Amino acid sequence: MYAGRVAVVTGASRGLGAALVGHLLANGATVVGFSRGDATLEAAGYSHHALDVGDERAVRSAFVQVGRAHGRLDILVNAAAVLTSIHALVMPAESAEAMLRTNVLGVFLVSREGAKLMRRAGYGRIVNIGSMAAALEPVGDSIYAATKAASMTLTGVLAKELAGYGITVNTLAVSALETDMLRQLPRDQVDRVVAGLPLARMATPEDIFNVLDFFASPASSYVTAQSIFLGGVHT
Numbered sequence: 090m091y092a093g094r095v096a097v098v099t100g101a102s103r104g105l106g107a108a109l110v111g112h113l114l115a116n117g118a119t120v121v122g123f124s125r126g127d128a129t130l131e132a133a134g135y136s137h138h139a140l141d142v143g144d145e146r147a148v149r150s151a152f153v154q155v156g157r158a159h160g161r162l163d164i165l166v167n168a169a170a171v172l173t174s175i176h177a178l179v180m181p182a183e184s185a186e187a188m189l190r191t192n193v194l195g196v197f198l199v200s201r202e203g204a205k206l207m208r209r210a211g212y213g214r215i216v217n218i219g220s221m222a223a224a225l226e227p228v229g230d231s232i233y234a235a236t237k238a239a240s241m242t243l244t245g246v247l248a249k250e251l252a253g254y255g256i257t258v259n260t261l262a263v264s265a266l267e268t269d270m271l272r273q274l275p276r277d278q279v280d281r282v283v284a285g286l287p288l289a290r291m292a293t294p295e296d297i298f299n300v301l302d303f304f305a306s307p308a309s310s311y312v313t314a315q316s317i318f319l320g321g322v323h324t
């Protein structure tokens with residue numbers, strides 16, 4: 090499905106990002122992963138850049154290297170994010186700042202630099218990983234939910250700005266997937282939220298691959314600025 094395609098995935102070292110890397114590789118893509126830590130995968134077709142997506146210089150330099158190594162970029166998945174879930178009255182400013190930096194500025198910088206490479210070929214698929222938090226606005230997630238709403242707004246504006254270059258930009262909003270991020274939250278709280286979903290179960294990686302494949306398909310050239318919420322959540 091992805092033979093001959095080059096993809097960048099942020100947050101590639103763990104959780105959903107790592108699962109998406111595996112899916113893209115298994116389907117023939119060449120994949121470049123970004124995360125602050127070192128690579129957690131050694132595989133044919135995979136290379137890794139240890140960088141902070143909020144660091145403009147590092148992001149720029151990584152995309153220059155992607156351009157040199159592969160000469161193109163077809164698919165970009167913004168999966169890197171951080172979460173501190175805590176009542177607003179006791180939310181440390183540093184935690185709020187880290188979420189804004191990674192989940193909003195990081196998505197912007199990576200999309201901007203990725204789009205410069207995509208523009209060369211007049212083709213690209215940017216998929217921003219969103220969250221049901223943007224729709225449900227859970228207690229404790231004031232900043233996290235706001236960053237995921239901001240990422241949807243970014244999706245909408247970038248979709249307009251990049252449409253003329255053959256680049257689509259969409260949001261794949263995840264409900265709940267078993268990862269380190271989810272395990273930070275009290276289990277009873279997660280179970281309550283999941284039980285309240287129209288489709289009352291956790292997401293599986295395959296649920297997410299299915300929507301990624303749709304957004305990333307060349308056939309989806311008329312699909313941009315859209316958000317798909319897994320599990321039946323809606324805004």
Ligand SMILES: NC(=O)c1ccc[n+]([C@@H]2O[C@H](COP(=O)([O-])OP(=O)(O)OC[C@H]3O[C@@H](n4cnc5c(N)ncnc54)[C@H](OP(=O)(O)O)[C@@H]3O)[C@@H](O)[C@H]2O)c1
Pocket residue numbers: 099100101102103104105106123124125126127140141142143167168169170171191195218219220221262263264265266267268269270271
């Ligand atoms: N899991 C869920 O239930 C759930 C639900 C809704 C939405 N989501 C969304 O799904 C995406 C993936 O989440 P996850 O659950 O897989 O999280 P995770 O297990 O915590 O993994 C986060 C990944 O992002 C990387 N990362 C964090 N900050 C970074 C930074 N500043 N620069 C570069 N890489 C950074 C981490 O690697 P390093 O630590 O090495 O940097 C790691 O690879 C996120 O966008 C999240 O908001 C998840």
